[in-house]
Amino acid sequence: MWPMQSWPEAGELWRRAEDLGFRHAWVYDHIAWHGTTPWYDAYTTLAAAAAVTSRVRIGTLVTSPNFRHPVPAAHAIKTIDHVSGGRLSIGIGSGGTHRDSDAGVLGGGDWSPDERASRFAEWVGLLDRLLTEAETSYEGTYYTAREVVEEPGCVQRPRVPFVIAGNGPRGMRVAARHGTGWVTSGHAPGRRPQEVVRSRLDALHAACEAEGRRIGDLILMTGFSEEPWLESPGAFADLAGRYAELGITEIALHWPRPGTPFEADMKVFEAIAAEYGVGS
Template identity: 45%
Template structure:
């Protein structure tokens, strides 16, 4: 089991930098930040862009993987964004992972309305997301891309020098519904689920996560992909129980995720109040007492035995299937 942590892009860099360094020192396997223009109840507070934040994080870390959790099409166009991704992959020396989501709910409303965009239907959201991912894939793999779609255009877009990771950096596709799951099955080296928002109990939330996992298995089978070729990430703080509320809560989420075959768990850096409110002392206890037992970076740092597990996989973009 690998464990990642999200650091919200809400702090000036002098305050944020120690957290990013800390995520690596603590032994987390991957560290993420949100890609929004503003987020829920924090929309009126400080907020910084994901791309320069991750660029700065890449410069102060050396081994931990970095990523977006997650990019949506609400305010990004694949052509200029692909250039940013190439730079992130290069600056991080191949440690960058691209989390992608449709932006269909939650903060997506603000990301759209702040730019004066028109209302979009659920079908338009899912169709645009599929086109966004397919075009981004092409831009990162092909030397030259021409595209004329319903939502995006690309004319002779180049990708030199290409990604450090070949044939391109890994995609982690967030998907709870069948349409987005089909996108994950086609293009993802990882699948991310948040379960059903607003569950009234931890048990009910995990039941929904189990249902999502079963549906994703069916979608993978329909696309001819082996279950083992896609890493499975669960964002456990979408549940009613914040994973870093206590060491016991963290262990409970790990156990349930392992039972369902997830390869990766993602939690959030504790905040002083509001969303993900908690104590950093719990984070320190988890890093010292739990992470070294899981077989990831922390176990290798401390010399504990264990299988670090596979890293993010690359894929054959022409066939849309994973290698590995």
């Protein structure tokens, strides 16, 4: 879902997503998205969406350390989980590097790849503690928390599910340690998307084996390769079947957006929802 419409128009779209039968509806969490305006806040949008829907799961895909500190993020997450009646999932990634989205928006120097990965791991670990421990005090390399009380906690126990976006070795370890779900796009220049996903799944399974854990929800974010996901219901079925054979359990589609690379026939989109949504 694109956080580009003001309320109540945006609310109508979230209700429509639920009525179409989608099992979950996600929103990007950025200050902006490659300069796109208007662009509304993800957490506020999710709270409002939770209030106007009753069945569809909602979440970020994904939030990051780029401009959110774990302490206020945890507070907002608990609140949205209560508003939604326990329908919230939080996708988390290390964050992009482009300043026209949110990298560097708080000032300071650019983060190196190593610092970005380290911040990501610390951010996720601290958020986990903030959502599960009765009281958290923490002095880390990048983040600090002092006597933060967990009460009332999340509706979902022990906490809301984490869907981790991590394609490198360190990100995979974070996913294996903390993730209920994992998300990838399958995009890598010069490589076939299905081969990319296959190799990443192999690496994820190895990381999970090392941690002694299993991740249940394996999500593919579509729209970043030339695969014809929304060309027709048949094309969707063919691609979804191929990725299911690899082990992918969930497919995330972009709501059609005219005049952009995410443009699609709304009738095809609705037909896919009707045939492959939660009600099918």
